[in-house]
Amino acid sequence: MEAADAFGRRDDARTHFLKNLTAVKKIILAAMLMGLSFAAQAQSSVTLFGLLDVGITYTSNAGGHSSIAEQSGIQAPDLIGVRGTEDLGGGYAAIFVMDGMFSINTGAAESGGGIFGRESYVGISTPMGTVTLGNQFDYMNESLSVARYGYQLPYVSLYQLPGGPFSKLGTPLGTFDYSRLAGGEASPNSIKFTSKTYDGLDFGVMYGFSNIAGEGGTNNMTSFGMNYASGPLRLEAAFTFAHDQTLGNGTGGIRNWGAGGRYDFGRFAIDALYTNTDNTFNGAQVSAIEIGGLYSFAPDFFAYAQYIYAKGNDVLTDNRANQIGLTLDYLLSRRTDIYVNGIYQHASGGDDAFAAISGSSTASTTGSQTIVRVGIRHLF
Numbered sequence: 001m002e003a004a005d006a007f008g009r010r011d012d013a014r015t016h017f018l019k020n021l022t023a024v025k026k027i028i029l030a031a032m033l034m035g036l037s038f039a040a041q042a043q044s045s046v047t048l049f050g051l052l053d054v055g056i057t058y059t060s061n062a063g064g065h066s067s068i069a070e071q072s073g074i075q076a077p078d079l080i081g082v083r084g085t086e087d088l089g090g091g092y093a094a095i096f097v098m099d100g101m102f103s104i105n106t107g108a109a110e111s112g113g114g115i116f117g118r119e120s121y122v123g124i125s126t127p128m129g130t131v132t133l134g135n136q137f138d139y140m141n142e143s144l145s146v147a148r149y150g151y152q153l154p155y156v157s158l159y160q161l162p163g164g165p166f167s168k169l170g171t172p173l174g175t176f177d178y179s180r181l182a183g184g185e186a187s188p189n190s191i192k193f194t195s196k197t198y199d200g201l202d203f204g205v206m207y208g209f210s211n212i213a214g215e216g217g218t219n220n221m222t223s224f225g226m227n228y229a230s231g232p233l234r235l236e237a238a239f240t241f242a243h244d245q246t247l248g249n250g251t252g253g254i255r256n257w258g259a260g261g262r263y264d265f266g267r268f269a270i271d272a273l274y275t276n277t278d279n280t281f282n283g284a285q286v287s288a289i290e291i292g293g294l295y296s297f298a299p300d301f302f303a304y305a306q307y308i309y310a311k312g313n314d315v316l317t318d319n320r321a322n323q324i325g326l327t328l329d330y331l332l333s334r335r336t337d338i339y340v341n342g343i344y345q346h347a348s349g350g351d352d353a354f355a356a357i358s359g360s361s362t363a364s365t366t367g368s369q370t371i372v373r374v375g376i377r378h379l380f
């Protein structure tokens with residue numbers, strides 16, 4: 001009996017020990033997982049970001065009538081997205097961006113119709129530069145718009161980009177964003193390399209795959225960009241050629257190139273740009289020259305003024321547009337501002353020389369169009 005009791009007590013002690021050991025293992029495992037979680041948290045980050053822009057717009061002539069409308073996404077696109085990075089060590093990091101445009105007035109998705117239809121990519125940042133793959137903007141937007149404008153960009157309205165009487169140009173987005181400066185449409189199925197900055201110089205190359213079996217030479221895209229910065233001076237150049245399936249079954253395309261820069265004088269900065277857009281299928285071509293300037297009246301009050309001259313070739317019956325614009329912007333806080341846009345365009349030339357300001361809902365039925373807008377924008 002005593003032996004049996006001893007064996008029973010030993011079994012109970014063994015069971016108790018195993019239970020305690022299991023509990024200790026669980027505690028150690030939990031601590032290890034918590035440590036891994038803290039380490040991952042310290043080495044990576046994910047950021048939710050977005051822009052909201054809405055305002056009241058008056059248009060003097062939109063399809064033959066004046067109009068007053070509430071519009072969104074003019075001073076900045078209405079968008080929401082996430083971006084993230086993970087430190088891989090040795091100067092390497094994994095990066096990603098996913099964002100989409102929507103209408104703040106209706107809540108409907110825009111820019112491709114998907115939740116992340118504006119831009120979405122993943123890649124690796126290295127000591128030499130970044131390599132990314134996905135749906136991305138080309139260097140006409142990245143170099144000649146984002147990099148050239150720099151801190152000026154928040155004060156440049158969509159209305160202050162090249163537009164005009166060029167309905168026969170034949171670009172996929174019509175007369176809107178024919179220069180590709182606005183980032184109206186990203187390039188899908190693309191791979192992109194952007195270098196680090198070397199003595200003020202950086203460059204990039206990008207290729208968009210057609211993803212059509214047996215037709216790799218159609219519906220693809222190639223883009224290059226180069227930027228140089230030295231003190232107050234910035235210089236940029238870019239080239240993009242995008243085949244389009246609607247132009248000669250992909251044998252034709254839209255070729256864009258341009259060069260420009262910016263110079264900062266302190267409270268005043270001046271920028272200039274030349275762009276050329278060429279439809280290689282029908283021979284239509286538009287050249288545009290623009291000059292603008294940002295003046296800071298105070299740390300929270302800015303004015304951006306601009307002049308654009310755009311001219312089509314004989315295929316476009318020598319149509320041309322002269323445009324002047326002014327944006328006044330007042331910061332209520334670091335994240336919220338109110339603004340006023342005033343834009344006037346005069347078009348002339350041969351056939352269909354109707355004014356069409358970039359971003360306007362409808363072209364004018366005459367050679368003139370005026371837009372005045374009051375809006376509010378919030379960044380988060």
